[in-house]
Amino acid sequence: MSSIDLHASLPEIILTGALMLILFIDLFLPSERKSWNGPIAMAGVAGSMVALFTLVGERRVTFAGMFVLDAYALLFKFLFLAIALVVILISTNYLEDTIRDSQGEFYFLLLTSFLGMMLMASARDLLMLFVSLELVSAPGFLVAGFRKRDARSNEAAIKFFLFGVLSTAVMLFGMSLIYGVTRSTNLSQIATALQHSSHDPLVFASILLILAGFAFKVSAVPFHFWAPDTYEGSPIPVAAFLSVASKAAGFAGMLSLMFVGFVHQTQVWAPGFAILAVLTMTIGNVVALQQTNIVRLLAYSSIAQAGYILLPFAVVKGGSPAVLRDAFAACLTYILIYSFMNIGAFAVVIGVSRKRPTNLISDYEGLMQSEPGLALAMAFFLISLAGIPPLAGFWAKFFVFSAAIHGNAAWLGAIMVVNSVIGAYYYLTVASKMILRPARDTSPIGVPYPIVVAIALSLIVVVGVGIYPNFFQHFSPRSTLIAFLR
Amino acid sequence: MNGFDTWALSLGVFLPLVGAIAISGIPKLKVQAVKVIAVLASGAALVVSIIVLARFNFGQGTRHFQFVVNKSWIETIGARYHMGVDGIGLPLFVLTTLLTFLCVVYSLKTRPNPDTPRGFFALILLLETGMAGTFVSLDLVLFFIFWELVLVPMYFLIAIWGSERKEYSALKFFLYTLFGSIFMLLGFLAIYFRSHDPVTGQHTFDMIALQGQHLGSPAFLNLVFAGLFLGFAIKVPMWPFHTWLPDAHGDAPTVGSVLLAGILLKMGTYGFVRIALPLLPSAAHTWAPYIGGLAVIAILYGALCCLAQTDIKRLIAFSSVGHMGFVMLGISTLTQTGINAAIFGMVAHGVITGMLFFLAGSLYERFHTRQIDSIGPGLMQIMPRMGGILAFAAIASLGLPGLAGFWGEVFSLLAAFNPAAGLSTGLFRTYMVLGGVGTVLTAGYMLWLIQRLNLGKATEARLGERLDDVRPVEWIAWSPLLAGIVALGFYPGAVLKITDAAVGGLTRLFT
Numbered sequence: 001m002s003s004i005d006l007h008a009s010l011p012e013i014i015l016t017g018a019l020m021l022i023l024f025i026d027l028f029l030p031s032e033r034k035s036w037n038g039p040i041a042m043a044g045v046a047g048s049m050v051a052l053f054t055l056v057g058e059r060r061v062t063f064a065g066m067f068v069l070d071a072y073a074l075l076f077k078f079l080f081l082a083i084a085l086v087v088i089l090i091s092t093n094y095l096e097d098t099i100r101d102s103q104g105e106f107y108f109l110l111l112t113s114f115l116g117m118m119l120m121a122s123a124r125d126l127l128m129l130f131v132s133l134e135l136v137s138a139p140g141f142l143v144a145g146f147r148k149r150d151a152r153s154n155e156a157a158i159k160f161f162l163f164g165v166l167s168t169a170v171m172l173f174g175m176s177l178i179y180g181v182t183r184s185t186n187l188s189q190i191a192t193a194l195q196h197s198s199h200d201p202l203v204f205a206s207i208l209l210i211l212a213g214f215a216f217k218v219s220a221v222p223f224h225f226w227a228p229d230t231y232e233g234s235p236i237p238v239a240a241f242l243s244v245a246s247k248a249a250g251f252a253g254m255l256s257l258m259f260v261g262f263v264h265q266t267q268v269w270a271p272g273f274a275i276l277a278v279l280t281m282t283i284g285n286v287v288a289l290q291q292t293n294i295v296r297l298l299a300y301s302s303i304a305q306a307g308y309i310l311l312p313f314a315v316v317k318g319g320s321p322a323v324l325r326d327a328f329a330a331c332l333t334y335i336l337i338y339s340f341m342n343i344g345a346f347a348v349v350i351g352v353s354r355k356r357p358t359n360l361i362s363d364y365e366g367l368m369q370s371e372p373g374l375a376l377a378m379a380f381f382l383i384s385l386a387g388i389p390p391l392a393g394f395w396a397k398f399f400v401f402s403a404a405i406h407g408n409a410a411w412l413g414a415i416m417v418v419n420s421v422i423g424a425y426y427y428l429t430v431a432s433k434m435i436l437r438p439a440r441d442t443s444p445i446g447v448p449y450p451i452v453v454a455i456a457l458s459l460i461v462v463v464g465v466g467i468y469p470n471f472f473q474h475f476s477p478r479s480t481l482i483a484f485l486r
Numbered sequence: 487m488n489g490f491d492t493w494a495l496s497l498g499v500f501l502p503l504v505g506a507i508a509i510s511g512i513p514k515l516k517v518q519a520v521k522v523i524a525v526l527a528s529g530a531a532l533v534v535s536i537i538v539l540a541r542f543n544f545g546q547g548t549r550h551f552q553f554v555v556n557k558s559w560i561e562t563i564g565a566r567y568h569m570g571v572d573g574i575g576l577p578l579f580v581l582t583t584l585l586t587f588l589c590v591v592y593s594l595k596t597r598p599n600p601d602t603p604r605g606f607f608a609l610i611l612l613l614e615t616g617m618a619g620t621f622v623s624l625d626l627v628l629f630f631i632f633w634e635l636v637l638v639p640m641y642f643l644i645a646i647w648g649s650e651r652k653e654y655s656a657l658k659f660f661l662y663t664l665f666g667s668i669f670m671l672l673g674f675l676a677i678y679f680r681s682h683d684p685v686t687g688q689h690t691f692d693m694i695a696l697q698g699q700h701l702g703s704p705a706f707l708n709l710v711f712a713g714l715f716l717g718f719a720i721k722v723p724m725w726p727f728h729t730w731l732p733d734a735h736g737d738a739p740t741v742g743s744v745l746l747a748g749i750l751l752k753m754g755t756y757g758f759v760r761i762a763l764p765l766l767p768s769a770a771h772t773w774a775p776y777i778g779g780l781a782v783i784a785i786l787y788g789a790l791c792c793l794a795q796t797d798i799k800r801l802i803a804f805s806s807v808g809h810m811g812f813v814m815l816g817i818s819t820l821t822q823t824g825i826n827a828a829i830f831g832m833v834a835h836g837v838i839t840g841m842l843f844f845l846a847g848s849l850y851e852r853f854h855t856r857q858i859d860s861i862g863p864g865l866m867q868i869m870p871r872m873g874g875i876l877a878f879a880a881i882a883s884l885g886l887p888g889l890a891g892f893w894g895e896v897f898s899l900l901a902a903f904n905p906a907a908g909l910s911t912g913l914f915r916t917y918m919v920l921g922g923v924g925t926v927l928t929a930g931y932m933l934w935l936i937q938r939l940n941l942g943k944a945t946e947a948r949l950g951e952r953l954d955d956v957r958p959v960e961w962i963a964w965s966p967l968l969a970g971i972v973a974l975g976f977y978p979g980a981v982l983k984i985t986d987a988a989v990g991g992l993t994r995l996f997t
Contacts, residue, residue: 388638388664389631398627398671402563405675410709417668421661428660432645432653469560 005062008069010051011077012118018044019111026104034103038092041107045084045114052077065186066125075332076121076252083245083339084114089454090347091237097354098235099146106146109139110241117249124260126175126185129253133171133217136249137164140242144234156233163216163226171213177206187261195264204268210257211272217250218306221279231299236353239295240346243302244339251309251335258313259328266324270317277314278415281307285422294349294359297426301385302342304423309334311400311416315407323407330399337384337396337465344458345381348374351447351455361430366439374447377455379431384462386427387420392465491541494553495569498534498583499619499632502527506611509604517603521594524607528587528614535583535618542576544983549573549991551624551694564683565627565691569619573988574759574829577981578621578752581836584966585748586614589741592844592963596851598647598739606647609639610741617749621756626674626691629761630667636750637663640742647739655733662720662730670717670757676710677701677765697764704768711769714762715777721754724777724814725784728807732791735803736856740847743799747806748840752832755813759825759992763817767995771820774909778818778902782917782924784811789927793934797856798849801935802842805883808928809835809891815921816898819914820996824901825989830981831894834974838891841879841967848872848960852953858935863942869955873940875964882971884932885925890974895925906996 006013021044022037029036052074060069087110095103116135123129141164145157179185181202182193197203212223219227231239262269284304291297312327312334349359351374356363367375384393397420404413447455505527512519543552551570559567571579589610597606616639619632637660645656674691680701683690690696701707720727735743763770788808795801809831816828846856849872853861865873882889885896902918905911956964974980 383638389634394631394634401668401671402675402678405672406679410672410676413672414669417665417672420668421665424664425657425661428641428657432642432656435642436645436653470562 005060008055008058008060008062009067010054011048011081012115014048014051015044015111015115015118018047019108019115022104022108022111026108029104031101034100035092035096037103037107038088038095041111042085042088044111045081045088048118049078049081052081063128066128067119067122068124069122072256073121075336076248077118079248079336079339080114080117080121080245083241083248083343084111086343086347086454086457087237087241087245089450090240090343090350091235092450093354093448094235094237094350099148102146106143109143113137113139113143113241114245117245117252120249120253123253124187124256126178126187126190126261129257130168130172130175133213133249133253134168136246137168137217140164140238140246143238144230144242146235146238147233150233152229152233153235154233156230159226160230163223167213167216167223171210174206174209174212177202177209181206187256190261191263194262199268203265207262207265207269208272211254211269211276214250214254214257215276218247218254218309219303220276220306220310221283221303224280224284224303227303228296228299231302232293232295236295236346236350236359239299240343240350243298243346244343247302247306248335248339251331254313255328255331259324263324266316270314273310274314274409274412277307277310277412279307280304280310281416281419285419285426288426289422291426292361294361294364294430297361297430298342298345298349301423301427304419305334305338305342305385307419308397308400308416309338311412312403312407314412315404315409317407323403326399326406327403330403333399334396337392337462340458340461340465341381341384341391341393344455344462345378345385347451347454347458348378348381351451352445354447355443355445356441361433362440364430364434365437366442367434369439370442371445371447374445374455375434377459378434380459380462382427382431384466386424388424390466392462392469394466395469490537491553492555494534494538495571495579495622496555498531498538498579499569499615499622501530501534502586502611502614502618505530506608506615509608509611512604514604520603520607524590524611525587525594527611528583528590531614531618532583532587535580538571539576539580542571542984549987554624556624559625560627563627563678563691564686564688566625567628568625568692569622569628570624571622573984573986574992575621575756576984577829577833578749578756578836579618581752581833582614582617582621582749585745585836585840586610586617588840588963588966589744591959593741595957595959596740596848598649600646602646605642609643610745613639613643613745617745617753620753624693626678626693626696626761628691629693630671630674633667633670633753633757634664636753640746640750643742644734644738647742648737649739650737651733652737655730655737658730659734662727666717666720666727668717669713673710673713673717676706676713680706693761693765701766704772707766707769708772711762711766711773714757714766715773718754718757718762719780721757722751722810722814723754723807724780724810725787725807726780728784728788731807732800732803735806735843736797736800740843740850743803743843743847744840747802747843748836751806751810752836755810755817755828755832758814758817759828763820764992764995771906771908771996774818774820774906775913778815778905778914778917781811781814781818782920784808784814785921785924786927789924789931792931793927796858798846798858798861798935798939799843799856801858801931802839802846805842805928805931806835806839808924809839809883809895811924812895812898812921815917816894816901818905819898819901820906820909820993821901821904822986822989822993823897824905825993826982826985827894827897827901829985829989830974830978831898833981834890834894834971837967837970837974838879838882841875841964841971842883844960844964844967845872845876845879848956849876858938862939864940864944864948866940867944868948868951869953871956875956875968877936877940878968879971880932880936882975884929888975890971892975893978895921899925906993908996 119132141161147153216223288300312330384391387397554570557567616635623629791804813828813831816824885891902914905914
């Protein structure tokens with residue numbers, strides 16, 4: 001334990017190297033060559049992914065137990081790097097059109113945030129969780145305000161920042177209480193120390209406080225108020241990044257915290273999650289019904305989707321290890337599938353916004369006539385988000401329903417049914433507007449190929465996993481993180 | 487032919503899907519190629535189903551599943567790719583491929599606006615995959631996938647090619663069905679977690695393995711049945727869950743209505759017979775009187791609503807509510823006679839109502855109105871053949887002895903005279919009497935429809951329009967249905983011979 005395992009952290013090291021390189025090279029790039037930063041960033045991500053491949057099947061513990069590399073961490077790291085690739089793909093043309101001189105900083109900040117996510121997946125220690133959460137968030141505050149002369153972008157950044165700082169402070173307070181109770185920051189040691197104190201009010205309070213920090217990150221109600229304004233005001237690739245990568249990172253931390261650190265306190269936190277999940281999905285869906293802007297619609301939809309991901313946390317109360325495993329797997333599967341269908345939808349939005357910059361839902365009317373490929377892809381993503389088989393989104397919901405029934409929480413399942421129907425309403429309305437209504441503007445959009453590649457990649461996952469759901473199950477990530485539960 | 491026996495059902499289910507994918511790959515302007523592929527794909531599925539019918543082992547063999555394929559699919563949850571047909575699924579499987587093929591043939595010449603054949607045929611074929619798959623799935627997850635697969639194509643068929651409030655109707659259909667079917671999924675999952683596979687010891691979604699398992703307390707089973715009931719009853723649709731049906735039927739394009747009435751509604755009743763009854767027999771016994779009651783309300787309510795309709799498609803739609811009421815009444819008796827009658831009624835209703843919706847569509851195409859008073863009077867003078875077929879189909883629908891509609895209804899009522907052991911005989915006999923009143927009302931509105939449309943004297947203006955009578959392609963699409971109406975009427979044994987033993991195996995649970 002004393003020596004540091006560099007191989008285990010090689011992906012992070014490569015990513016760090018790439019972002020330093022960008023910062024350095026950017027100084028010497030003239031304005032018309034700033035776009036070179038994109039390929040460099042992509043190469044960094046690809047290199048990091050290669051390093052990650054050399055670690056498949058390994059289980060390493062290093063940095064005094066703070067950093068653990070296991071199948072769970074690997075899975076999330078692959079997910080984050082894949083999302084990073086897609087985000088860079090959908091950013092390149094957008095940046096060239098809008099903020100071309102600051103591309104270096106943008107990619108630097110983006111990669112820094114992804115570095116935080118990579119660490120989050122490996123964090124098994126309160127301090128490490130805190131540091132990586134900050135590393136994810138802080139660059140996010142900056143990139144949200146990247147359209148510097150746009151008042152809404154400024155608003156986006158400042159709202160995000162204030163909410164973020166407040167909830168992090170609350171979370172840190174909770175962590176300090178836990179440290180006071182258990183005299184440890186290591187998650188498994190905390191679990192051991194708390195094994196017999198499930199009714200300690202201090203523990204109860206600190207779990208709630210810590211939860212607040214993560215609830216902000218995944219934009220769960222009532223910590224969601226920043227999300228719609230921030231998504232709308234930020235550059236759209238940033239909105240995509242926040243709604244997918246940053247949210248997945250929040251869940252990665254939440255999963256290891258709840259299922260490792262506080263695993264003996266399910267009686268305490270499961271009811272809290274029930275309230276959180278029901279509020280999040282219901283408010284997200286109901287407010288989404290009234291949106292006229294596609295980015296805001298996706299913002300509220302992503303709040304609702306977070307509610308579905310939170311639901312399995314709520315069913316583990318007093319459940320058997322089998323229930324715990326099912327709930328864990330349901331969360332994980334949902335996050336994986338959600339990431340691809342949501343980023344696909346955002347990629348289409350970026351493509352369309354090149355020629356229809358207002359991002360109104362009415363801009364999508366008749367998209368089928370001018371851009372049939374884009375319209376069909378969007379329809380697939382929306383129908384998948386609605387959870388209709390045989391697309392991937394159905395399996396995501398299936399496993400959540402399955403966990404709810406297994407945990408004897410049919411009432412939560414019933415609430416989610418109603419929410420799914422509300423969700424289907426607005427997803428389908430957008431889809432049918434694209435296909436049924438006459439086009440207002442039939443000029444072709446001309447989607448650049450990086451965006452086409454991003455859409456195609458997401459589409460392959462959404463359709464492929466839908467037809468062959470075993471694909472994600474092969475990773476069997478649940479075997480490692482909560483292995484000791486058996 | 488052993489390999490064929492294993493993969494026949496998969497071929498029948500997925501050939502249309504292959505056709506749909508092929509059609510999407512064809513350039514927009516090659517309409518002829520689109521038509522050829524659509525006919526080939528749906529025709530091939532029909533041929534496969536006919537071969538399955540020919541090679542089917544009749545007699546006592548219908549109780550067993552044949553043409554079985556059982557492969558590993560999603561290991562983690564134990565869901566398997568398990569398909570097969572027995573005497574209950576086979577008639578509906580054949581009906582599906584037949585009706586879809588006829589719809590494709592009909593659409594070669596007559597298509598609704600906007601005329602974009604590529605999407606139209608692709609969606610019909612996709613729909614066929616969902617419908618056919620539902621009737622042959624023996625795994626609850628597989629069943630659910632196919633069940634939900636019909637939603638999206640039917641939604642777009644109504645929303646793109648429908649009339650009047652098409653988007654509203656399509657969305658209503660979609661959301662209503664989705665609502666019910668996710669509750670059904672919750673029911674499936676509840677069954678799953680109480681089950682055990684006799685081979686592996688794990689939980690199972692296998693419909694055959696789930697039969698006869700002890701799944702829990704009566705209260706639990708009744709709750710699970712409620713979930714399944716919601717899913718199936720909305721699809722049937724049973725009163726009071728029927729409100730999506732008149733809208734969807736009224737605004738759907740012709741072939742959309744034909745398939746909706748002909749096949750989609752049967753998915754609900756089939757679900758009761760295939761899943762709800764055999765898996766949860768005791769709960770089904772508890773629920774049967776209520777289901778019978780709702781069925782009788784549907785019969786009377788459907789008939790009364792028909793008397794008030796001025797729109798021919800809405801009238802046929804409400805008549806479907808009534809006819810499906812007879813089917814559900816037959817099922818609710820839990821007897822061999824009743825369930826045989828129910829399956830016969832499903833097939834007969836598919837053929838007759840499919841025919842009626844074809845007629846309504848052709849009339850709408852010629853007259854550009856669905857109002858009965860604007861089409862009639864005097865249809866016999868304007869287009870005598872069309873009027874004749876309409877009268878024939880309407881009389882078949884009201885249940886004239888000798889035609890297909892008769893047997894399902896009369897055996898259903900007969901079964902209600904003597905329901906399964908433990909069910910209140912008095913109650914079911916009351917249902918029988920009320921159902922009998924329903925048949926009278928049915929005869930009333932159907933005859934009145936004929937009177938308003940066919941009889942009387944046509945206006946000079948109408949006669950001057952010189953509208954086409956039945957066209958060749960319509961003859962081709964309709965003659966199998968007309969022949970079927972007569973054949974099933976004269977020889978109901980054709981269907982009952984297939985179903986009887988399988989139904990007998992099912993109803994033994996209730997004696």
